[in-house]
Amino acid sequence: MNYDNVLAGSNFTFPVIRNEHVAFKRSYELVDDKVLFTTTLTADGQSVSSFIPLIPVTYNQLVQMLEQCGFVHIEAYSNFEKAPYASDASALILAAHN
Structure with a gap:
């Protein structure tokens, strides 16, 4: 991950990874002095998200x-x-x- 890009002010999102069963979304958002890494896994119509604060x-x-x-x-x-x-x-x- 290139934190210089994230810290430049853009909320960074990777392309969604999909197959016939699941979708996996990853994004990075600047929150105060941390970068909030969010993942969302969607399968069978249900989504589960996880949030991890990272030190850039x-x-x-x-x-x-x-x-x-x-x-x-x-x-x-x-x-x-x-x-x-x-x-x-x-x-x-x-x-x-x-």
């Missing part, structure tokens, strides 16, 4: 933590195909090594 950690915070742990080479991507990191992307993937 930004790209800069993660890089700083990795550097403090001694990592020298840090690469950031927006997806697993290694597209360059963008603050408005939905994903943040970091690869770090010494």
Whole structure:
């Protein structure tokens, strides 16, 4: 999850995952200093939701933590195909090594 995107003020929602039996919805909403992660699972006409408050950690915070742990080479991507990191992307993937 790319919290820089969420903290920019947009309520972020992933596409709904559906098959013939269930639908799974995930969204992130900024609430005070936390990000409220909401999931809703719908099956047989009934829905169950779960809410988890998350502490957002930004790209800069993660890089700083990795550097403090001694990592020298840090690469950031927006997806697993290694597209360059963008603050408005939905994903943040970091690869770090010494």
